Amino acid sequence: MELFDNLALGFGVAFTFQNLIYCFVGCLLGTLIGVLPGIGPVATIAMLLPATYALPPVAALIMLAGIYYGAQYGGSTTAILVNLPGESSSVVTVIDGYQMARKGRAGPALAAAGLGSFFAGCVGTLILAAFAPPLTEVAFKFGPAEYFSLMVLGLIGAVVLASGSLLKAVAMIVLGLLMGLVGTDVNSGVARFSFDIPELTDGIGFVTIAMGVFGYGEIIANLSRPDDEREVFTAKVEGLFPTRDDFKRMIPAVLRGTALGSALGILPGGGALLAAFAAYTVEKKTKLKPGEVPFGQGNIRGVAAPEAANNAGAQTSFIPLLTLGIPPNAVMALMVGAMTIHNIQPGPQVMTSNPELFWGLIASMWIGNAMLIILNLPLIGIWIKLLTVPYRWLYPSIVLFCAVGVYSTNNNTFDVWMVGAFGLIGYIFYKLGTEPAPLLLGFILGPMMEENLRRALLLSRGDWSVFVTRPLSAGLLAAAALLLIIVLLPAVKNKREEAFVEE
Amino acid sequence: MKIKSQKDFFAGLMFMGVGVAFAWGATTYNVGNGARMGPGYFPLMLGILLALIGSLITFKATVVETVDGEKIGTWAWKPLFFILAANFAFGILLGGLPSIGVPAMGLIVGIYALTFIASLAGNEFHAKSVFVLATVLAAGSYVAFVWALKLQFPVWPSFISG
Numbered sequence: 001m002e003l004f005d006n007l008a009l010g011f012g013v014a015f016t017f018q019n020l021i022y023c024f025v026g027c028l029l030g031t032l033i034g035v036l037p038g039i040g041p042v043a044t045i046a047m048l049l050p051a052t053y054a055l056p057p058v059a060a061l062i063m064l065a066g067i068y069y070g071a072q073y074g075g076s077t078t079a080i081l082v083n084l085p086g087e088s089s090s091v092v093t094v095i096d097g098y099q100m101a102r103k104g105r106a107g108p109a110l111a112a113a114g115l116g117s118f119f120a121g122c123v124g125t126l127i128l129a130a131f132a133p134p135l136t137e138v139a140f141k142f143g144p145a146e147y148f149s150l151m152v153l154g155l156i157g158a159v160v161l162a163s164g165s166l167l168k169a170v171a172m173i174v175l176g177l178l179m180g181l182v183g184t185d186v187n188s189g190v191a192r193f194s195f196d197i198p199e200l201t202d203g204i205g206f207v208t209i210a211m212g213v214f215g216y217g218e219i220i221a222n223l224s225r226p227d228d229e230r231e232v233f234t235a236k237v238e239g240l241f242p243t244r245d246d247f248k249r250m251i252p253a254v255l256r257g258t259a260l261g262s263a264l265g266i267l268p269g270g271g272a273l274l275a276a277f278a279a280y281t282v283e284k285k286t287k288l289k290p291g292e293v294p295f296g297q298g299n300i301r302g303v304a305a306p307e308a309a310n311n312a313g314a315q316t317s318f319i320p321l322l323t324l325g326i327p328p329n330a331v332m333a334l335m336v337g338a339m340t341i342h343n344i345q346p347g348p349q350v351m352t353s354n355p356e357l358f359w360g361l362i363a364s365m366w367i368g369n370a371m372l373i374i375l376n377l378p379l380i381g382i383w384i385k386l387l388t389v390p391y392r393w394l395y396p397s398i399v400l401f402c403a404v405g406v407y408s409t410n411n412n413t414f415d416v417w418m419v420g421a422f423g424l425i426g427y428i429f430y431k432l433g434t435e436p437a438p439l440l441l442g443f444i445l446g447p448m449m450e451e452n453l454r455r456a457l458l459l460s461r462g463d464w465s466v467f468v469t470r471p472l473s474a475g476l477l478a479a480a481a482l483l484l485i486i487v488l489l490p491a492v493k494n495k496r497e498e499a500f501v502e503e
Numbered sequence: 504m505k506i507k508s509q510k511d512f513f514a515g516l517m518f519m520g521v522g523v524a525f526a527w528g529a530t531t532y533n534v535g536n537g538a539r540m541g542p543g544y545f546p547l548m549l550g551i552l553l554a555l556i557g558s559l560i561t562f563k564a565t566v567v568e569t570v571d572g573e574k575i576g577t578w579a580w581k582p583l584f585f586i587l588a589a590n591f592a593f594g595i596l597l598g599g600l601p602s603i604g605v606p607a608m609g610l611i612v613g614i615y616a617l618t619f620i621a622s623l624a625g626n627e628f629h630a631k632s633v634f635v636l637a638t639v640l641a642a643g644s645y646v647a648f649v650w651a652l653k654l655q656f657p658v659w660p661s662f663i664s665g
Contacts, residue, residue: 167560181546220579220583392626397640402590413595424587431578457540458538
């Protein structure tokens with residue numbers, strides 16, 4: 001079996017002392033920021049990118065990936081104990097998890113979340129290992145026209161499946177695409193929109209945008225809200241292990257959540273958040289067994305299913321990135337940046353040109369999941385302590401890490417001015433109710449889209465019909481159009497708004 | 504004309520403005536045609552598209568009813584000012600700003616300044632605990648960034664380290 005050979009290679013890479021350490025550091029940091037509300041994986045990965053310059057690429061990617069899936073574990077702890085989502089993807093875990101904690105069943109809730117996440121993480125990793133090679137085969141058949149259409153599909157999918165206003169999200173994507181074009185045009189050598197500032201001819205750094213908008217912008221927005229009442233269950237979490245009845249209810253929920261999460265993670269725009277929402281909705285639709293607590297009052301299924309789903313989704317959202325080189329969400333967009341920094345062109349060739357990176361990353365995810373369950377269940381007490389750290393100590397530290405991070409990307413204070421400007425822009429976005437995540441996706445895809453559009457039209461001598469006459473490209477565009485039509489249908493439109501109303 | 508959603512109205516205006524600016528800027532470069540795209544082609548297309556979407560959002564904001572008018576609300580000037588000021592002060596102190604005669608003061612001074620200014624953004628300010636926090640952050644940053652990761656920073660003021 002080729003798969004096993006590949007996995008053996010991967011484990012060989014992941015089990016080196018150095019990579020184990022970086023995997024652990026990533027998971028630890030991920031749990032940390034997952035537990036702390038007000039800082040997410042996007043800002044953290046952006047902050048740590050400069051620190052990975054000196055590392056070998058495999059170690060850097062293993063650590064950054066660990067932050068993303070680690071955050072899914074940590075987020076549930078805060079959701080259950082504080083009634084606040086530590087991470088956006090644990091928004092729905094709050095509903096039943098906190099009720100369980102109030103009834104003195106915080107232990108089983110944490111265990112359900114942890115075990116569900118672990119199971120889902122393992123399955124997600126296996127799916128990633130099994131599906132990535134055939135998908136890369138398909139990707140090699142892609143020409144520039146197909147890539148352009150695929151990116152259109154990816155971007156449309158990203159907004160359709162996200163929350164909030166559709167039009168504004170599309171506008172944010174276009175804005176992101178435009179911002180991605182700032183800098184020297186590779187074909188003509190013309191410096192576009194750089195206002196004769198030498199630093200801008202290299203383009204705007206995506207680390208700068210991510211930290212400004214997601215780091216500073218969020219901090220300003222958080223500080224502008226009145227302090228919310230936090231009721232932390234710092235009292236001893238007792239009886240960690242769920243009862244036999246709990247297990248009976250949990251297991252099918254975890255299985256459903258895993259299946260749903262794995263499927264939704266692959267879709268463009270999918271990932272952890274959407275998966276958690278969908279899984280909770282499905283659980284709510286199923287019939288309650290006699291003697292079961294209703295949803296919203298502490299049903300263990302309401303914790304297990306979304307937590308399994310968000311972890312599975314986090315894992316499988318690596319598939320489009322690793323096989324096609326197309327990031328399906330903002331975190332993956334940052335991973336593209338990380339790969340480019342280390343001179344790895346994301347795309348189908350990664351698997352053949354850097355097999356130790358590809359399989360090492362996948363194997364490290366499995367190891368990381370095992371580390372996380374140990375970090376999160378027996379050591380839960382440490383994380384509970386962390387929750388008592390006040391925000392007024394936290395945010396100056398975040399500001400500092402952002403400032404140090406952007407400075408060290410180029411050792412140039414110009415980036416520090418830019419991140420300040422993007423902080424202001426991020427706050428304006430917040431006030432105007434526009435989601436910044438699509439902007440980052442567009443920003444990463446902007447230059448790639450222009451390049452592929454240019455090549456496709458050059459090959460067809462300026463004939464735009466090439467996008468619909470090539471069957472693969474036409475299929476991708478049709479899928480994008482279909483997605484848009486479905487979401488604009490009045491019936492679906494209302495449902496979509498309803499589904500995100502709990503946010 | 505009555506604005507039904509203040510947020511959307513101004514968001515639309517913002518997109519229109521930015522779109523027009525990019526499209527106008529793109530026309531100063533060689534636009535070319537489909538088969539031979541110049542550097543201005545793609546940004547011109549996108550700029551026009553953004554302006555169109557922006558006008559649609561603004562138009563919708565004056566037509567579609569919303570429950571509460573989706574007011575933008577008051578601006579949080581205090582956190583906005585202090586967070587950005589902390590960032591800029593850090594940049595100026597770290598690298599120096601010769602144009603206004605500020606010498607490079609280095610990382611450690613920058614961290615103290617950043618922590619104090621940023622802490623003013625919150626509701627509570629205790630000079631003593633902020634000082635402790637700044638000291639912890641300065642020591643931690645020195646160990647993590649300078650010692651362990653070996654990033655290149657001016658650590659001490661330039662007139663001391665030379």
